[in-house]
Amino acid sequence: MTEYKDDGRFTIIANFRRAAVRALITSRIDYANSLLCGTSSANIQRLQRAQNRAAKLVFLAKKRDHASPLLDQLHWLPVYKRVTYKILTIAYKCIHNCAPPYLNDLISLYQSERRGLRSGTDTTLLARPRTATSSGDRSFAAAAPRLWNQLPRCIRESSSLGAFQRSLKTFLFNS
Known part of the structure; x- marks a missing residue:
């Protein structure tokens, strides 16, 4: 598994990407998400895929990399949580x-x-x-x-x- 930490310059750029993702993607996932209580797992999975892609974008991870360690590193809860x-x-x-x-x-x-x-x-x-x-x-x-x-x-x-x-x-x- 690839560790996604690097020198200070990478951290600054990653923080910028994290802020951009939080503003453009995560805020939309979280908007009125309490209404999703009890919704189908298919709907939750769609949002989870969007969150996984967002985490990969922050770290510039490959498409096939697992998103779970990235979500943990970002301290992001999965969508249903x-x-x-x-x-x-x-x-x-x-x-x-x-x-x-x-x-x-x-x-x-x-x-x-x-x-x-x-x-x-x-x-x-x-x-x-x-x-x-x-x-x-x-x-x-x-x-x-x-x-x-x-x-x-x-x-x-x-x-x-x-x-x-x-x-x-x-x-x-x-x-």
Whole structure:
């Protein structure tokens, strides 16, 4: 495998390419990507191919080179994890009343009827609404609590948005 590090001049040019790719390609992949929750794997694969090509462009890698090590080197999450990251970031903002009211109204904390359960003491869990259709399961109101409740408690209890995002990105990279 080729290591894509070189002298300082290469790093400056690579940083310029990285900024250009972030402005022109990655920003388009990330724009409203929370709407992609539950979409078909074919749609996710199309976006993943675009992200892989963008990573290869940053490093001037060959067409046949694997993109995974390049994505790791750039600290870019795969597309499906970027969607999860966006949904969970919006959920964090909703819980802390930093999101628009129409989104805040979609999220509510879980209220346990039984106080003896271990989950009854966890005040960071979200209530999961009942949905009748698969499209209802893909909605933000259903997907955000499902993903949020799967996070480790230490991440859910982050004190600030920045700390939450750092912990979440590390968690998603390692999972």
